[in-house]
Every structure is written in structure tokens, then in C-alpha cells.
Amino acid sequence: MGEYRRRGRPAGRSGPRPGSKPGAGAPEAGKRPGNRSKVDPSRLAAFDVLKAVRVEDAYANLVLPNVLEKHDLNGRDAAFATELAAGAIRWQGLYDAIIDANLDKPRLEAKVRDVLRLGVHQLLAMRVPDHAAIATSVELTRDRVGTGPTGLVNAVLRKVAAHGMGAWIGQVAPDPARDLTGHLAVATSHPRWVVQRLADALEGHGRSRDEVADLLAADNVSPKVTLVARPGLVEVDELVEAGAEATGRSPYALTWGGGDLSEVPALVQGRAGVQDEGSQRVALAVDEAVVEGRDELWLDLCAGPGGKTALLASLAARRGAKVVANEAQHHRAKLVARGVRAAGAGMAGVLTGDGTQPAWAPGTFDRVLVDAPCSGLGALRRRPESRWRRTEKDVLELVDLQKALLRNALDAVRPGGVVVYATCSPVLEETSGVVEAILAERDDVTEESRFQLWPHTDASDAMFTAVLRRS
């Protein structure tokens, strides 16, 4: 996602922000000569992303590159469209409450709501002058919906522009003294059940529930791009010379401040990759576990799209071991095969298969990673739409699959070998709940360590990791 900076506005202010020029940071309507639409391409692109997410269940960060290309956007315009789309999707819970508070009738056509969400984001969270945000939203309505709702869009956005974000939160969110969860849900734009589950997770993993406000705030900030220097394939210094900065927390992690990654040879060649630092820590936990005796064959049970497999393969190669990558979905298995091309020395092969129906004999592997399919509630900052897609029921339905995969991983490892169970979710049922259920049903497994990372304190996704040993 773009690094376009979001700015809150003081409560009760309206009109252009101090120091902002009319249209600063914001493409003006009708900017491009020859463009038949009077709406600038950045706003059309953002609208197209919201539509794809709503109608096709698309992932915003996957459709964005194609949409930006279709509208011929790059540089500042692409950053504007990216922030506009991601912000409007991420903040839709709060924005819908504000929009609804300004409607005479509660029903609104979905396309009109999309235009309004984009307009509200420009008014309350981007440096777009009110007149530009409102006029371009009216034009966008005319272009993408028709003339009918232009008056409504104009009227709603004028009312929204009369106050800043803080004042609107004060008006539409429940009183925190009476309903703190409800207040945080609206004020930070998360479903109420997610706020509850994340607070429970903080407490269950030994933190304070009070940290949940910081955690929710961290979910609303697009993370910096993090790179991994795959050991044995590239030196960290080569990436530093290309403009990256070592994080200092993990030996292979660097942040990327901007610039075209496709011009960094190590990335193009797969010697380095884009990977959250928490994901790197999971792969390192597999490598760092002490294994006595044979250490030749590792299994990555749920490998697609393959970020951890590539790091595991480069780590395994240094020990003279090889990794088998398994993935249930064929198209994701193909992504794994493509992603590990530079780390071939550490790869034994890529399989497409259900990890609960193993294609290998028991005790085949020395180390196994189960990076289980999960709710992804630890990676909300990366996927603006995912908080609105998941339901509490989906989360609980995954738990049976997670347990089945962990059981099979424990059967696949030899006695004395290790299994690392990981999720990009801190939700208790998916993390400690799964591990403790399996420990309770087997007497041949001991837990050696576990850690839970958090976006607000570790600058990583909320990855959970438990290291188990088969005795």
C-alpha cells in the first residue's frame, strides 16, 4: 500500500488545512487532456478498486496494480489512488456511521456509498481541500452512477466537511465510559467482534487488554515494505547499497523506504524477497530449534504462496538439508515453485496435496513447519478489506482444520524432530487453543517455546509461533 500520509483534523474544523494549497497532493478533476471523463484517473481508479472488492470479492492489494496500469497512473497519482482506495476500505465502518448520520433515508445504492466513502476519506483523512473533495465526488457520481444521486452526494459531503474526524467520532461512536468495545469498534473502524477477540488475545497471551486501542490503531497504518535477504543468496550489504535499511531486529530483515523494487537485482532474481519480519521470525524458529542426529529433510506443510519456503530453503541449504513444500491449492503450489527458484539448492520439491491426507510415511521429516490457514486477524494492516470479510463463525470453523494439520505434522516428524506451528492471527482459539488441545491428546509431544508478536510493539504482523518436539 502507498505511503501517502494520513492526517487527522482537529475536531470541529472545516475548510482547507493550514499550509495546504488548493488541490495539494490531490489530482484535480478533468486534469488530463483527452480524457473523456471529467473525473481525474486517480479517483476513477480508487472507485474501480472499491467496486472490485465489493462485487468480485477481490483483494485490494492484488487488484491495485492492474487498476493503476489500466488508468496509466504512476508516481504521486498512483500513491494518491492507493491511499484513497485502501483508506476508504479500511475506514468504511466509521465512514458508514458518519454517512448514515447525514442521510434522511437509510437506504443507499452500493455504488453511491462507495463514492461517499471515497469523499469522506478525502475530507477527513487526506490533505484534499473540501471544495475539491466534494466537486470531484459529484463528478465521480455523474460518471459512474448517473446524475440522479449527485445532489445527495453533494449534500452529504457538505455536511461531513463541517466537522473534523474527532468531532464525528464523538458524534457517532458510543460513549467509551459506557461501552468501550463499541466505542473502539467505531472509532478505529473494526467490527465489534474483532475488537473483542483482539482484546481477549492480548490478555490470553500475557499482555494487558488496555493495549487493544494501540493494536487497533496499528492496524490502520499501512506497514513499511520489509525485505528479507535470503541467507547464502545475498548479503544484507547488497540491499543496503540498493537503498534498504537493516531493521536491527532480525539478521535478514530490512525496510524499504520507497523506489522501484523491480530495479533491485536481488529481488528480481529471488535472492531476496518482500516478507514481513514476523514471517521471517517463524522461519528462523524452524531453523534455530536444536535437532539432535539426522537433519536432512524439512517439510513446509502449508506452503503457498511460498514466502517462508524460500527463506526455509536458503536456511536448510546451509545445513545441507532440503525442504519439501506442500500446498493444497495447485495454483498456490505453482507460486511456491516460482518463488524458490533462487533457493533450489535447499529444495527437494513442491507437492500439491491436502496436508491432512499425507503423501509421505510417518516420521519422514526432521523439521516441519505448519503455517496454518487462519483468520488473518494479525495481518489486518496489510489487507484493508479483510476485517469486513471474516466472520466470527469462519474463525471458529478453521480450528478443526488447524488441529488436523498439526496432528499430521507431528506424525510426519521423526521422534526427536521439531514441529513449528504458526498463524498470522493472535486469536486464542487458533493459537494457544490449538496447541493446548493437541498437547492434551498426545503424550509424545512437548512444547519448547512460543511467542506472539504484535503490530503495535514489534513492527510486524501478529504472528503466533509454538515450537513442539516429538519425543
Ligand SMILES: C[S@@+](CC[C@H](N)C(=O)[O-])C[C@H]1O[C@@H](n2cnc3c(N)ncnc32)[C@H](O)[C@@H]1O
Ligand atoms: C497462511 S497460508 C501459508 C503462507 C505461506 N507459508 C507463506 O509464507 O507464504 C496457509 C496456506 O495453507 C493452505 N492450505 C489450506 N488448507 C490446507 C490443507 N488441508 N493442506 C495443505 N495446505 C492447506 C492454503 O491454501 C494457504 O496457502
